[in-house]
Amino acid sequence: MASIPPSGVPSSKEKKYDRQLRLWGANGQNRLEAAHIALVGATSTGCEILKNLVLPCVGEFTIIDDKTVEESDLGTNFFLDEASIGKSRAERTMALLAELNPDVKGNFINNNLHELLETQPELFDPSTTKFTHIVVVSPFLTSDLLRLPQSIPLCLVYSVGFVTSFRLALPTHCIVETHPDSLVDLRLLSPWPELLEYATKQSAGLDAPESEGGMSDHQHGHVPYVVLLLKYLEDWKQTHNGSHPISYKEKNEFKAFIQSHMRTNVPGGSEENYEEAVAAVLKHIREPELSSATKAIFADARCAEPPANGDSFWITANAVSQFYSSPSQGAGVLPLSGSFPDMKAESSVYVELQNLYRARAQRDASLVFANVQATLDRLSLPTDSITLDDVTNFCKHANFLKHIDYCPLSDAFSEKPAEGFKDAVKAAWENWDAEDGLVYDYVALRGWQMFLDTHGKPPGVEDDSVENDRDEVSSNAQAFLKSVGIEDTISGTRTEKVVKELVRAGGGELHVIAALVGGIAAQELVKIITKQYIPVNNTVMFDGGSSRSAVFQF
Amino acid sequence: MAAVEAPDYASGPRWRDLNRIFQREGGFHKDDDEPYNPEAQREFIKNKGKILVIGAGGLGCEILKNLALSGFTDIHVIDMDTIDISNLNRQFLFRASDVGKPKASVAASFIMSRVPGVTITPHYGAIQDKDTSYYSQFTLIICGLDSVEARRWINATLFSMSDPNEPDTFVPLIDGGTEGFKGQSRIIIPGLSSCYECSLDMLTPQTAVPICTLASIPRQPAHCIEWASLLEWPRVFEDKKLDTDDPEHISWLYETALQRAREFNITGVTYQLTQGVVKNIIPAIASTNAIIAASCCNEALKLMTNMHNYIDNYMMYTGDEGVYTHTFQHEKKEGCPVCGEKKTTMMEVEAEWTLQELIDKLKEKPDVQLKRPTITKNGKGLFYQAPVQLFESTKANLEKKVNELMQSGDVIDVTDPGLPFSVSVEIIFK
Numbered sequence: 001m002a003s004i005p006p007s008g009v010p011s012s013k014e015k016k017y018d019r020q021l022r023l024w025g026a027n028g029q030n031r032l033e034a035a036h037i038a039l040v041g042a043t044s045t046g047c048e049i050l051k052n053l054v055l056p057c058v059g060e061f062t063i064i065d066d067k068t069v070e071e072s073d074l075g076t077n078f079f080l081d082e083a084s085i086g087k088s089r090a091e092r093t094m095a096l097l098a099e100l101n102p103d104v105k106g107n108f109i110n111n112n113l114h115e116l117l118e119t120q121p122e123l124f125d126p127s128t129t130k131f132t133h134i135v136v137v138s139p140f141l142t143s144d145l146l147r148l149p150q151s152i153p154l155c156l157v158y159s160v161g162f163v164t165s166f167r168l169a170l171p172t173h174c175i176v177e178t179h180p181d182s183l184v185d186l187r188l189l190s191p192w193p194e195l196l197e198y199a200t201k202q203s204a205g206l207d208a209p210e211s212e213g214g215m216s217d218h219q220h221g222h223v224p225y226v227v228l229l230l231k232y233l234e235d236w237k238q239t240h241n242g243s244h245p246i247s248y249k250e251k252n253e254f255k256a257f258i259q260s261h262m263r264t265n266v267p268g269g270s271e272e273n274y275e276e277a278v279a280a281v282l283k284h285i286r287e288p289e290l291s292s293a294t295k296a297i298f299a300d301a302r303c304a305e306p307p308a309n310g311d312s313f314w315i316t317a318n319a320v321s322q323f324y325s326s327p328s329q330g331a332g333v334l335p336l337s338g339s340f341p342d343m344k345a346e347s348s349v350y351v352e353l354q355n356l357y358r359a360r361a362q363r364d365a366s367l368v369f370a371n372v373q374a375t376l377d378r379l380s381l382p383t384d385s386i387t388l389d390d391v392t393n394f395c396k397h398a399n400f401l402k403h404i405d406y407c408p409l410s411d412a413f414s415e416k417p418a419e420g421f422k423d424a425v426k427a428a429w430e431n432w433d434a435e436d437g438l439v440y441d442y443v444a445l446r447g448w449q450m451f452l453d454t455h456g457k458p459p460g461v462e463d464d465s466v467e468n469d470r471d472e473v474s475s476n477a478q479a480f481l482k483s484v485g486i487e488d489t490i491s492g493t494r495t496e497k498v499v500k501e502l503v504r505a506g507g508g509e510l511h512v513i514a515a516l517v518g519g520i521a522a523q524e525l526v527k528i529i530t531k532q533y534i535p536v537n538n539t540v541m542f543d544g545g546s547s548r549s550a551v552f553q554f
Numbered sequence: 555m556a557a558v559e560a561p562d563y564a565s566g567p568r569w570r571d572l573n574r575i576f577q578r579e580g581g582f583h584k585d586d587d588e589p590y591n592p593e594a595q596r597e598f599i600k601n602k603g604k605i606l607v608i609g610a611g612g613l614g615c616e617i618l619k620n621l622a623l624s625g626f627t628d629i630h631v632i633d634m635d636t637i638d639i640s641n642l643n644r645q646f647l648f649r650a651s652d653v654g655k656p657k658a659s660v661a662a663s664f665i666m667s668r669v670p671g672v673t674i675t676p677h678y679g680a681i682q683d684k685d686t687s688y689y690s691q692f693t694l695i696i697c698g699l700d701s702v703e704a705r706r707w708i709n710a711t712l713f714s715m716s717d718p719n720e721p722d723t724f725v726p727l728i729d730g731g732t733e734g735f736k737g738q739s740r741i742i743i744p745g746l747s748s749c750y751e752c753s754l755d756m757l758t759p760q761t762a763v764p765i766c767t768l769a770s771i772p773r774q775p776a777h778c779i780e781w782a783s784l785l786e787w788p789r790v791f792e793d794k795k796l797d798t799d800d801p802e803h804i805s806w807l808y809e810t811a812l813q814r815a816r817e818f819n820i821t822g823v824t825y826q827l828t829q830g831v832v833k834n835i836i837p838a839i840a841s842t843n844a845i846i847a848a849s850c851c852n853e854a855l856k857l858m859t860n861m862h863n864y865i866d867n868y869m870m871y872t873g874d875e876g877v878y879t880h881t882f883q884h885e886k887k888e889g890c891p892v893c894g895e896k897k898t899t900m901m902e903v904e905a906e907w908t909l910q911e912l913i914d915k916l917k918e919k920p921d922v923q924l925k926r927p928t929i930t931k932n933g934k935g936l937f938y939q940a941p942v943q944l945f946e947s948t949k950a951n952l953e954k955k956v957n958e959l960m961q962s963g964d965v966i967d968v969t970d971p972g973l974p975f976s977v978s979v980e981i982i983f984k
């Protein structure tokens with residue numbers, strides 16, 4: 001991204017993307033612009049997904065499709081026009097999608113996935129491919145799917161009438177910028193010496209009346225609540241054998257203790273800073289504790305011994321974990337985030353206090369940075385491959401990190417499904433309140449896919465085969481259920497109804513549903529590409545009839 | 555009704571996929587319902603469905619496309635905005651060369667050129683400029699707005715049109731809204747479901763930063779920006795109104811705020827933040843708009859036909875952490891000033907407050923949130939925002955104490971020049 005000119009006025013690019021930069025910043029935008037999406041299947045659903053990626057400026061896309069545009073395509077796909085009839089569907093959808101954003105490069109390949117895997121395997125070979133992410137939309141053959149490399153993030157999408165689903169399969173996904181509601185950590189129970197010293201200085205004369213040399217009402221009403229809490233915590237410890245208010249009951253007593261020091265003979269009858277202090281007790285007085293996600297990262301073998309490929313996430317995680325456990329560094333606490341909330345205070349005092357938190361965060365980050373450098377050196381990697389800015393950002397989010405290990409597609413789609421997959425389907429199926437559960441839709445959809453794999457076309461295409469096709473899809477769904485070790489019958493269950501819905505569509509898309517799943521899948525892809533926010537793990541079912549969704553880890 | 559030949563569902567190859575779903579009974583068709591009748595549905599969509607889309611922005615562009623590809627042929631769209639460069643990251647019917655043109659007409663022509671047989675009638679103007687005779691011509695209204703005020707207005711207007719003895723006067727409203735990775739869609743059927751006003755307290759009211767913080771103890775970059783726009787601008791440019799769409803005005807605010815921030819050693823004032831604070835910008839992306847607009851149109855399609863069941867009555871979508879939806883029945887609020895039976899809400903006040911303080915609290919009260927409240931009691935005005943004569947004659951009351959003007963248990967009526975209804979508030983002294 002272009003840097004901001006001296007006047008501060010944003011560039012035209014920053015203006016155009018302003019509403020999304022507020023969500024993922026220049027960092028996320030750069031990643032988006034470096035991505036190259038391959039779309040296999042120029043259906044309405046596929047084009048809707050691409051539309052939502054072309055608009056925010058994904059770098060490049062390639063549409064793979066071997067169909068010729070028919071008039072029936074125009075009834076569901078907005079990215080085809082009258083002039084497209086009879087021409088390559090890949091070429092025409094590419095042209096009408098690329099037209100949405102001149103900053104994006106579009107390509108097309110007038111061929112199908114099956115042929116390409118045979119004749120041009122280098123297209124999808126991880127060592128030669130240009131694609132950073134692959135999107136495959138139905139209809140596709142399971143056997144082709146299983147030939148795609150596991151190292152390229154893949155999004156698999158179904159949109160059949162009112163029934164939709166998508167599945168993500170990608171290598172371990174590590175996220176630093178998860179965008180939690182707040183990054184604030186005030187360290188009230190383990191203040192560092194400079195902070196405590198400052199609080200002591202700022203609270204001198206706090207409890208004495210002004211006539212006895214104490215603070216004036218104005219001063220008293222402007223002592224920031226962090227100072228109040230630190231001061232009253234010290235007082236509390238004196239009368240509680242040196243321990244902090246930890247239990248809910250103790251915290252309520254502590255609140256009352258603070259309240260008892262508030263001056264009430266002031267205009268309005270109360271002091272805002274004291275009220276802020278009382279309100280902050282439950283939220284901010286807590287022992288520094290590792291989140292379960294960060295704990296899981298510290299426990300991962302890749303954190304203990306970062307992979308030699310120089311993955312910055314694991315090297316930095318390793319450095320933070322060293323910081324956490326080293327007595328001379330964090331000594332059992334994470335690097336400080338440095339984020340500081342607003343509070344009633346004089347401007348100068350507020351800024352001083354904020355700077356104390358920022359300086360501490362900088363000090364922590366530089367210690368972590370030194371750990372990173374040592375590891376890079378040990379792994380014979382260039383020491384400038386991870387910058388201080390990267391480390392500072394990582395430290396800021398240290399307690400909000402997230403990593404997701406996705407199950408490979410073959411677990412669910414190979415002829416012999418993995419035990420973990422079977423257990424997951426069984427658990428969802430047997431969930432006692434799942435009578436209406438969308439696992440029934442999943443089972444029906446698997447029956448639908450088996451029909452497609454057998455016949456090379458979806459069920460319900462011909463009016464006179466609807467009944468027969470329905471029976472076949474139902475018995476497929478039953479067979480799928482058996483293959484994961486479930487002996488129940490689908491007869492009379494929701495699965496039977498969903499099969500009827502699936503065959504009703506005859507493999508066709510309903511535009512509103514294509515647009516809907518196109519939005520959801522694109523949103524997940526944006527999260528994956530920008531490495532910000534938390535993508536779903538790993539299967540989403542959405543029923544357009546009841547407008548409900550469910551997530552399964554299949 | 556549209557003059558152009560509507561798509562032929564019976565045999566047109568273009569509509570093959572939609573037609574198939576229309577023609578075949580679905581898996582969730584209840585046996586005790588009437589037998590599935592495809593003919594009646596095709597007929598309805600083709601000849602009777604006349605839809606108004608309010609807003610041709612991020613949601614509106616998507617809604618128009620979705621309706622055109624769902625077989626609706628007579629669509630109207632109303633929007634008062636022109637196209638801005640910052641719309642192009644999601645409003646896919648607009649190009650850089652369209653900047654400055656009215657959204658409604660550019661969107662309408664684009665859709666009509668892409669989907670033959672559909673007629674879209676654009677209106678470039680405010681919804682408040684149209685009256686009930688205009689709104690009553692539609693079978694359904696879909697709203698894709700980012701303004702709470704405009705939604706409250708159309709909701710109240712549609713309820714005021716509804717006559718229980720005349721079923722045709724009930725026009726259902728489908729409303730969509732987004733913010734970042736989140737959004738919601740809902741169906742509002744006058745008389746049956748809850749209304750927009752019922753759910754007002756689901757929005758967080760904006761709490762204003764106290765003026766004394768802005769004036770004397772700023773701590774945040776936003777405090778410096780608000781100081782520049784609320785206090786410095788009117789002081790320096792006495793008679794010139796601040797135009798937040800004018801880049802020169804924003805630049806002045808940015809530089810003024812930056813200067814103030816430097817004086818107080820506050821960091822973080824940027825042009826982007828300045829714009830965000832003064833224009834109250836809500837982040838918006840293509841994918842979320844796509845999800846919510848599609849959900850609105852999916853419900854429209856199901857509501858207008860019996861091809862599948864429509865929701866009763868609300869769906870929330872949250873995408874920043876995984877994929878989460880919550881579909882539920884939002885309930886009518888008893889004291890709702892638009893659809894409620896007992897149209898009074900309650901408020902506890904200090905008898906010592908001035909009327910001005912009471913008004914400030916009213917603005918923030920979650921189920922009131924009026925921007926410019928006018929207060930009357932038993933038809934007698936306590937304070938008027940406008941016209942200027944009434945404002946002048948009542949403004950002295952602002953300094954009076956509440957207990958000089960009313961007693962505990964009194965009911966005051968609160969109105970806002972922007973909204974076609976009044977909120978009755980029972981005042982209880984603490």
Ligand SMILES: [Zn+2]
Nearest residue numbers: 749752890893
């Ligand atoms: Zn209501």
